[in-house]
Amino acid sequence: MVTCTCTGCALLCEDIDVIIENNRVKEVKNACRRGAARIRGCVNRLEPSVNKKQADIDTSIKKAAEILKNARSPMLFGWGNSTCEAQVKGIELAKRLNAIIDDNSSFCQGLLIERILKKKFRTCSLEDIRNRADVLIYWGSDAQDSQPRHLSRFSYFPRGEHRQHGYEEDRTAAVIDVRESSTAKICKGHFYRIPTGGDRELILALMDALSGKVPKYDKRVLELAGIMKKAECGAIFAGIGLTYSIKDDPDILVALADKLPNFNIMPMVGHYNMRGFNENLFKETGFVNRIRFEGRPVHNDGYAVVEALRQKSIDALLVIGSDPLSSLPGSIVSHLADIPVICIDPCVTLTSRIAAVTIPCAVSGVESGGSAVRMDGRVVELPGIIENNHLSDQEIMTGLMEAL
Amino acid sequence: MPTVMELYQLLPKTNCKKCGESTCMAFAVALLSRKKNIQECPPVLEGKFKEQKDKLESLLLPAAGAEETGLIVHPELCTGCGNCVVACPVDVANDPKGAGIGGAPTNDKVIFRVLDGKVVASNIKECRRFGMNRVLCYACIDPCPTGAIEFV
Amino acid sequence: MGIDIGKFLKNPEYEIKITTYRDIFQAEALERDRFGEEYRKLSAAIMMSKNDMKRMGFKPGDRVKLTNDNGSIVVELRESKREEPGGVAFMVNSPWSNALVSGDTGGRGIPEFKNISAMISLAKEEVTTIERLIIVR
Ligand code: SF4
Ligand code: SF4
Ligand code: SF4
Ligand code: SF4
Numbered sequence: 001m002v003t004c005t006c007t008g009c010a011l012l013c014e015d016i017d018v019i020i021e022n023n024r025v026k027e028v029k030n031a032c033r034r035g036a037a038r039i040r041g042c043v044n045r046l047e048p049s050v051n052k053k054q055a056d057i058d059t060s061i062k063k064a065a066e067i068l069k070n071a072r073s074p075m076l077f078g079w080g081n082s083t084c085e086a087q088v089k090g091i092e093l094a095k096r097l098n099a100i101i102d103d104n105s106s107f108c109q110g111l112l113i114e115r116i117l118k119k120k121f122r123t124c125s126l127e128d129i130r131n132r133a134d135v136l137i138y139w140g141s142d143a144q145d146s147q148p149r150h151l152s153r154f155s156y157f158p159r160g161e162h163r164q165h166g167y168e169e170d171r172t173a174a175v176i177d178v179r180e181s182s183t184a185k186i187c188k189g190h191f192y193r194i195p196t197g198g199d200r201e202l203i204l205a206l207m208d209a210l211s212g213k214v215p216k217y218d219k220r221v222l223e224l225a226g227i228m229k230k231a232e233c234g235a236i237f238a239g240i241g242l243t244y245s246i247k248d249d250p251d252i253l254v255a256l257a258d259k260l261p262n263f264n265i266m267p268m269v270g271h272y273n274m275r276g277f278n279e280n281l282f283k284e285t286g287f288v289n290r291i292r293f294e295g296r297p298v299h300n301d302g303y304a305v306v307e308a309l310r311q312k313s314i315d316a317l318l319v320i321g322s323d324p325l326s327s328l329p330g331s332i333v334s335h336l337a338d339i340p341v342i343c344i345d346p347c348v349t350l351t352s353r354i355a356a357v358t359i360p361c362a363v364s365g366v367e368s369g370g371s372a373v374r375m376d377g378r379v380v381e382l383p384g385i386i387e388n389n390h391l392s393d394q395e396i397m398t399g400l401m402e403a404l
Numbered sequence: 405m406p407t408v409m410e411l412y413q414l415l416p417k418t419n420c421k422k423c424g425e426s427t428c429m430a431f432a433v434a435l436l437s438r439k440k441n442i443q444e445c446p447p448v449l450e451g452k453f454k455e456q457k458d459k460l461e462s463l464l465l466p467a468a469g470a471e472e473t474g475l476i477v478h479p480e481l482c483t484g485c486g487n488c489v490v491a492c493p494v495d496v497a498n499d500p501k502g503a504g505i506g507g508a509p510t511n512d513k514v515i516f517r518v519l520d521g522k523v524v525a526s527n528i529k530e531c532r533r534f535g536m537n538r539v540l541c542y543a544c545i546d547p548c549p550t551g552a553i554e555f556v
Numbered sequence: 557m558g559i560d561i562g563k564f565l566k567n568p569e570y571e572i573k574i575t576t577y578r579d580i581f582q583a584e585a586l587e588r589d590r591f592g593e594e595y596r597k598l599s600a601a602i603m604m605s606k607n608d609m610k611r612m613g614f615k616p617g618d619r620v621k622l623t624n625d626n627g628s629i630v631v632e633l634r635e636s637k638r639e640e641p642g643g644v645a646f647m648v649n650s651p652w653s654n655a656l657v658s659g660d661t662g663g664r665g666i667p668e669f670k671n672i673s674a675m676i677s678l679a680k681e682e683v684t685t686i687e688r689l690i691i692v693r
Contacts, residue, residue, distance in 0.1 A: 304665025
């Protein structure tokens, strides 16, 4: 039996025991349903190919380097499912190519992570939450389905240093959402349903209630504000439901946080190392995504993957650990048919099906090691537990650099 | 053990909500999992339902003593979230530094463990619903997002 | 039962709002095989409240066509297992839901994944396959 880190989501659970037999996963212990599936792997492994014809991996990498070199405006996109080591190499590659680099956070939690890294929000570690938190607000976040062990490992259910009694006595968990999610079901008595896009209005009402004004809102907002006021150590787990809803004015959440001195804000991250990419790029450029290197890093919303595809402003795309054809609006991905796409992934994806070059890689955390950044900013080691012949995404990045 | 349908058939089926559940079916489910008792349905206590009420009571009687270990996990519903692992007071008492603080169980004395993304239960005799000082515990049922744990 | 009158009427269309969510069972299927039957079953579906379905004359299991300026898909209609006041329908985030999402983000780069307007009507066609969602040259 070996212990590994699950890369199924940004909780990066480190307590997963795996029984391996004949170099295959036989049993996975302690991982949730999603994590167990990640560790067991996909049925359709990707094969190296060039122009839809099978190729050896070196040929694929050479061809990919050639495409990138010949492009005038290439983009390197994905990164949320890559180790920090691969991400750092990827940023180097973007510099070398004068390329645009962007990641999934661009249409996900980037707005909030940027504010965390700029220290606009108070935040804390998940261990702090376990040991101290008494009021937990899941806002636009269905952790039970997206980060399934969040409540059991850290927030609601575990006994912590200063929370020695059961969750019923020591902690209050509330859910603000447009639907009765699985998380809302568990927090039954404290489910606050809002209409789609109604987050801003609720934030304003809460701010009124917290400053002693009478909010023009459903009376239950007073109850919620009361719970928040009483918190010794509170946390708002901000899901993409909240982020999408306040995307035009994310600082409204900063304003609310300023009124809650005992609260921490934690963006709920999906992809296991999205925060890692944001931190690595931030260290290098001062921005978390949407960068073009032109001798110096330039940040522009036009370098967001969605905008670049919509405006058809890129002429080659390298995708690593992401499936834009699956996760982006169908109405803009048609540009992918007009430009050469390089796809690096352990598995066949929608994007790999249309790619000019495919480069299979190891499943990080299982077939290759490295490090990653958990949703709260803690660096977690990924041991890598199964011997295999696949290149890691880091090795592929190195190969691309060499081929240039 | 009775089935939900058996119980439901004996209820007034008016969905009047007086019991606090939204439907008689939901109340039947609550009866079966012992979250509610028959007294909480005012209409069935009225004289004209006497027969049904007696039948309901007799159906529910044996398990009210919670003698047998009737714990069932429905693996197809379980998400492997581990809420039950951490919330079960037996697991906390028997593994305070593992399951008790949200981690993987560190010994074999726990009731719940997650294998291949689904919960399996063992050591069920330790469950607080059984034995001398039994109590009607819901600590594994309430935190389950999908209703994957049931006592019948 | 009488004759199915719906057959003789013009196929009525209704305007609906859709919001997307995540589902762990669908995420599991995605990890295993995104071209598989399971993933399609869990993705190519729309959940509506009982009342909304009744109002539109649909029933669980019906195939429905969802159409807007961005695309058109056929999915299966299911009754929401949750208590819903109605007015909004739900889809698990997937290439199917994304087929209906606008790429116009006001220049900000974040599409409205969770706030989709579409027309819904009964469909004769089969449920859209994932192959159909991959653009071909
Ligand atoms: S919660 Fe996330 S990291 Fe932990 S086992 Fe599940 S998928 Fe893996
Ligand atoms: S009170 Fe009893 S009879 Fe009335 S709806 Fe509830 S369960 Fe049914
Ligand atoms: S009923 Fe209580 S003691 Fe028994 S298994 Fe469930 S949580 Fe544990
Ligand atoms: S709480 Fe329910 S879903 Fe979660 S692990 Fe236990 S039985 Fe499974």
